[in-house]
Amino acid sequence: MSRVLVVEDEQHLADGLRFNLEAEGYQVKVADTGEAALEIMKSDQPDVDVVVLDVMLPGKDGFTVMSEMRATGQFVPTLMLTARGHPEDVLKGFAAGADDYLTKPFELSILIARLRGLLRRREWLRASVNPIAAVPPEPSRPEKSDRFAFGDKSVEFDLLELHVRDQVFPLTLMEANVLRYLIEHEGKPVLRKRMLEEVWGLHEDTDTRAIDNFVVRLRRYIEDNPVKPRHLLTVRGVGYRFVAHPVDAE
Amino acid sequence: MVSAGRRKSIAFFIALGAGLILVTLLLYVGWVLLNWHHGILVFLGVVLAAMIISGVVLNTIFLVREIRRNAQHDAFINAVTHELKTPVASIRLYLETLQTRAVDEVKRQEFYRIMLDDSDRLLATIEQVLRTGRVGHTSRTLNRSPIDLGEVVEECLSRARKLHHLDADALEHRAVSPVTVLGDAEEVRAAVSNLVDNAVKYSGSDIKIAVETANLDGKFASVRVIDQGPGIAKTELKQIFKRFYRVPGPLGTRVKGTGLGLYIVQSVAQRHGGRAWAESEGPGRGSTFVLQLPLAKQLQVNAK
Numbered sequence: 274m275s276r277v278l279v280v281e282d283e284q285h286l287a288d289g290l291r292f293n294l295e296a297e298g299y300q301v302k303v304a305d306t307g308e309a310a311l312e313i314m315k316s317d318q319p320d321v322d323v324v325v326l327d328v329m330l331p332g333k334d335g336f337t338v339m340s341e342m343r344a345t346g347q348f349v350p351t352l353m354l355t356a357r358g359h360p361e362d363v364l365k366g367f368a369a370g371a372d373d374y375l376t377k378p379f380e381l382s383i384l385i386a387r388l389r390g391l392l393r394r395r396e397w398l399r400a401s402v403n404p405i406a407a408v409p410p411e412p413s414r415p416e417k418s419d420r421f422a423f424g425d426k427s428v429e430f431d432l433l434e435l436h437v438r439d440q441v442f443p444l445t446l447m448e449a450n451v452l453r454y455l456i457e458h459e460g461k462p463v464l465r466k467r468m469l470e471e472v473w474g475l476h477e478d479t480d481t482r483a484i485d486n487f488v489v490r491l492r493r494y495i496e497d498n499p500v501k502p503r504h505l506l507t508v509r510g511v512g513y514r515f516v517a518h519p520v521d522a523e
Numbered sequence: 524m525v526s527a528g529r530r531k532s533i534a535f536f537i538a539l540g541a542g543l544i545l546v547t548l549l550l551y552v553g554w555v556l557l558n559w560h561h562g563i564l565v566f567l568g569v570v571l572a573a574m575i576i577s578g579v580v581l582n583t584i585f586l587v588r589e590i591r592r593n594a595q596h597d598a599f600i601n602a603v604t605h606e607l608k609t610p611v612a613s614i615r616l617y618l619e620t621l622q623t624r625a626v627d628e629v630k631r632q633e634f635y636r637i638m639l640d641d642s643d644r645l646l647a648t649i650e651q652v653l654r655t656g657r658v659g660h661t662s663r664t665l666n667r668s669p670i671d672l673g674e675v676v677e678e679c680l681s682r683a684r685k686l687h688h689l690d691a692d693a694l695e696h697r698a699v700s701p702v703t704v705l706g707d708a709e710e711v712r713a714a715v716s717n718l719v720d721n722a723v724k725y726s727g728s729d730i731k732i733a734v735e736t737a738n739l740d741g742k743f744a745s746v747r748v749i750d751q752g753p754g755i756a757k758t759e760l761k762q763i764f765k766r767f768y769r770v771p772g773p774l775g776t777r778v779k780g781t782g783l784g785l786y787i788v789q790s791v792a793q794r795h796g797g798r799a800w801a802e803s804e805g806p807g808r809g810s811t812f813v814l815q816l817p818l819a820k821q822l823q824v825n826a827k
Contacts, residue, residue, distance in 0.1 A: 282777075283609050285613040285640070285641060286609065286612060286613050289616040289617055289620060289637075292620060292630075293624070296624050329601075329605050329776070330776070331773055331776045331777035332773050356604050356605045356609060356612070357601065357604065377608050377609065377611075377612035378608060378611045378612035378615045378616075379612065379615075379616075380619070381616060381619040381620065382619075382623075469625055484625070486623050487623075
């Protein structure tokens with residue numbers, strides 16, 4: 274599981290980010306000052322894989338924290354997340370050693386995609402520097418199959434990638450989990466409630482619309498025509514059904 | 524780092540100005556010594572030299588002032604950008620969360636509460652910026668009516684309790700005597716509210732604030748907002764009322780703000796014929812902010 278350090282002094286944003294990143298399957302740590310963040314990053318092997326860093330922090334600001342981290346040889350991938358979007362601010366962020374820069378307000382899915390990009394690059398780098406010691410990104414359920422092909426598409430669960438012909442779509446951990454669950458129950462209708470319980474681990478009587486959003490996103494990837502799905506079918510009043518090899522009606 | 528660089532460049536220009544003035548003076552003295560026997564020429568020289576020197580001095584003062592104002596303006600834009608964008612970012616994040624994820628009922632209620640808090644914060648910043656524009660116009664007439672100051676304070680305190688989720692005993696109102704002032708209710712409320720909000724914001728986690736309303740010597744009413752917060756350095760007591768001014772150092776970055784609150788308080792006080800000031804024994808020893816407004820009776824008598 275990848276570990277994220279969120280350096281953010283605005284309580285609401287920090288809580289919101291924690292909730293979302295945890296829902297994506299990350300382990301999240303929050304620091305509310307630059308000094309606290311530097312303290313965490315000071316150890317030789319800080320248990321952090323990627324950092325989200327705010328700029329306007331009490332005490333040391335994000336730019337200072339960034340350059341101090343880099344000066345001490347700490348090269349953890351870092352995304353600066355800040356309200357300051359002037360070109361000179363962005364340049365200052367990169368000059369201080371940031372790997373990516375995103376301005377507030379931001380789109381959640383873009384933030385997550387960028388963090389995944391940073392993590393992926395880190396894995397590639399590790400693999401190329403030290404091919405034997407390279408750790409493959411941990412799949413959340415390692416005992417299950419890591420590749421599934423259907424039609425001209427295939428899902429690489431350990432890489433969180435979906436290959437459609439020669440195109441590659443990156444998947445979020447939750448998208449991959451939803452897809453895995455549907456594939457495991459191939460051909461059978463799956464209840465929305467069951468999905469909530471088994472994929473999200475929720476038992477409360479929650480709204481099931483969130484699943485629909487995931488399905489809409491997945492259809493966009495795997496269906497040739499998302500309006501007329503052939504693989505990911507809706508079962509009215511029940512949930513969804515995944516069909517790997519649809520029999521053509523036409 | 525930016526401000527240090529800016530200070531250096533100001534110092535350079537001041538030195539340049541002073542150096543030029545010195546050179547002019549030397550040239551001038553030499554010239555007077557050489558030409559002391561040509562009466563009219565010496566007189567003309569004195570007048571021209573005085574004009575040049577005063578021109579350079581005025582120019583330097585103006586330049587330095589302009590540079591300072593620019594720096595403050597930049598800081599203000601940064602602060603307002605932060606104060607406007609942060610709550611929007613937060614609201615947006617929670618809306619996206621609710622839209623794309625399965626959230627249980629308890630969390631959902633918590634998210635709604637957070638979003639409401641953020642929209643309150645956003646509204647407060649917007650109102651403050653707009654109010655600064657209004658109180659800055661001396662031409663705008665006040666909507667004067669008799670106001671019960673105690674009532675205004677109570678209103679502001681209950682609003683602050685709700686906004687900052689505080690216990691009743693964290694904010695205390697001590698009405699020494701009932702007072703009525705003649706003023707613009709909306710503006711007086713904004714001023715008192717700003718003082719109370721500041722006291723809460725700067726107090727940190729241990730909030731103990733008392734607000735006293737009293738009748739001073741039959742001419743003025745005063746609202747004293749007393750906190751046990753971080754206090755104010757002697758040199759900052761006047762500065763903090765300036766528009767866009769924010770205390771330097773970690774305190775100013777820990778507590779977010781636009782640098783407009785106290786400026787509004789002072790403008791409101793002045794528009795009502797009163798004044799506002801701060802008292803503090805120094806850093807770490809709490810501070811007291813005083814808003815003094817003319818009593819209603821006194822004003823009416825004056826008006827007649």
